[in-house]
Amino acid sequence: MASRTVNELRSQRWFAAADMRAFAHRQRAQQMGLRREEFMGKPVIAILNTWSDMSPCHAHLRDRAEAVKRAVWAAGGYPVELPALSLGEVMVKPTTMLYRNLLSIEVEELLRSHPIDGAVLLGGCDKTAPGLLMGALSMDIPAIFCPAGPMLNGRWKGQVLGAGTHTRKYWDDLRSGKISQEDWIDLESRMTRSHGTCNTMGTASTMTSIIDAMGLTLPGASSIPAADSGHIRMASACGEQIVEMVWADRKPSRILTRASFLNGARVYMALGGSTNAAIHLIALARRADIELSLDDLDTIAREVPVLANIRPSGDRLMEDFYYAGGLPALLKRLEPVLDVEAGNVLGGTLSDTLAFAECYDDDMIRPMDRPVTEGAALAVLKGNLAPTGAVLKPSAASPHLSRHTGRAVVFENYPDLVARIDDPALEITPDSVLVLKNAGPKGAPGMPEWGALPIPKKLLAKGVRDMLRISDARMSGTHYGTCVLHVSPESAVGGPLALVRDGDEIILDVEARRLDVLVDDAELERRRAAWTPPEPKTRRGYTGLYQDHVTQADQGCDFAFLEGGPAQGEPDIF
Ligand code: FES
DSSP: OOOSOGGGOTTHHHHTOSSHHHHHHHHHHHHTTOOHHHHTTSOEEEEEEOOOTTOGGGTTHHHHHHHHHHHHHHTTOEEEEEEOOOOOTTTSSSOTHHHHHHHHHHHHHHHHHTTOSEEEEEEOSTTHHHHHHHHHHHHTSOEEEEEOOBOOOEEETTEEEOTTHHHHHHHHHHHTTSSOHHHHHHHHTTSSOSSSBOSSSSHHHHHHHHHHHTTOSSTTGGGSOTTSHHHHHHHHHHHHHHHHHHHHTOOHHHHOOHHHHHHHHHHHHHHTOOTHHHHHHHHHHHHTTOOOOHHHHHHHHHHSOOOBOBTTTSSBOHHHHHHTTHHHHHHHHHGGGSOTTOBOTTSSBHHHHHHHOOOSOTTTBOOTTSOSOSSOSOEEEEETTEEEEEEEOGGGSOGGGSEEEEEEEEESSHHHHHHHTTOTTOOOOTTOEEEEOSOSTTTTTSOOSOOSOOOOHHHHTTTOOOOEEEESSOOOTTOOSSEEEEEESOGGGTOGGGGOOTTOEEEEETTTTEEEEOOOHHHHHHHHHHOOOOOOSOOSHHHHHHHHHBOOGGGTSOBGGGSSSSOOOOOOOO
16 A cells, blocks of 8 residues: 655656756656656666676676566556676675675665665675665665575585585695695586575675565565576566555665564574674664674574574585575574564565465474584674674584684784795694784775685695684685684774784683683783884775774774764755
């Protein structure tokens, strides 16, 4: 049922007035070949498309935009496709994280500066999902997220392969001589065999599933494989739904509550999701002016076990998850701990989704009393090495390292790591703690996924496959290992990580949620007095702006000037 009239549509400011400017707007729409009656008085729907030739995960999004358009027309809307920054995770350097905030700014300003009444957000590859959504939350007009969908399972020599997770495994196998150079080249063409996002529980599937659980996609949309015809129909249904949302003025601020975010966090933990989601969820909550902290995430991680048997925490992939019932089936498992009154883009509640949810594979989506791993999806650590927090993913870490004391082997930055990690003269044992500095939001800049530091070749040859590693960097959700990440404050701003030296004893205690360096306060103060901050990589352009304004990982790595606060307001039209 419509609750708004045509005259209340935002786009009418551009098209309906009896002045020269409105004449020009109508004239330019007709320049595109549209007849006046095809667009006048209709909700204008932006299809924000992050397709590009450099983003293979989004290779199908031009087709999906067409599916959205046809449904928007059929529902009585006027669809317009607007290209937005395409952040192909693998190709963009130094890291897509540097550009997540830029995408969010672009989305907000595209929506603000054009005559748009509602938006369909097309994306999925890692930073694209949070970037699109952060901008949409800040603009706060009706918006629906249309996830790119996971790619099909990889296959090689009879084995099922997961993107990212197996890349790291076979890289270590190649370096230790377990597979040949020919095998390695063969793997290039077998691991990612269709369009769509990574089929492991990387950041893409973590974030699209969280957004789904928060009610901002069509229910269950995030699990549909990109190559399935159902994915095209889902895109079309998004087009129909957004027109209804515009008439109902169902914007994000009318859907999202703290309960929505906590539901999203519970799904994050049950998925064994990427540690990156801790940053993105907090950034999204801050855009929506909703309280959410690392401590909230830690509390939920202690309550919700890993139930989705997906790599790297489990041993299966997103395609199997879909056949098992997908996200609705996982939500059904979690029903006792969810707030089922949380809203969604349909104008209903989570309980409506649960009414049709069913699980078809108990190994794939486990019951609460039979989790995939002993360890939780997240542990938030604090201590004198991480005063405002650091994170670790116990479900993808080695249990024998969960309480560990070892001596630091310190790398001052990533080039230093690359130069020395395989040096035969490096003094290191399996008990050592690898420490990487200057890889955080400001220091790198952009906090690249350098946190799964490589195991030194000489230890790999002895069969060592995991070590305690600590950094202010991030780690791909597809990777595994005992990696303490997001150490805050980061070393480049003088966090205690900056003061660690070779040979210092470091103690990790996951159960106690502690991370400490066993150096007394007086000595740390002496080192601090001698410390000088690293020179910024550049003062120029967007990277310079980023370094000046990015917040720390525990606060979401957003720009402080984009968080919450009053809406920016509508543009003048003269
Ligand atoms: Fe795009 Fe993994 S590279 S989702």
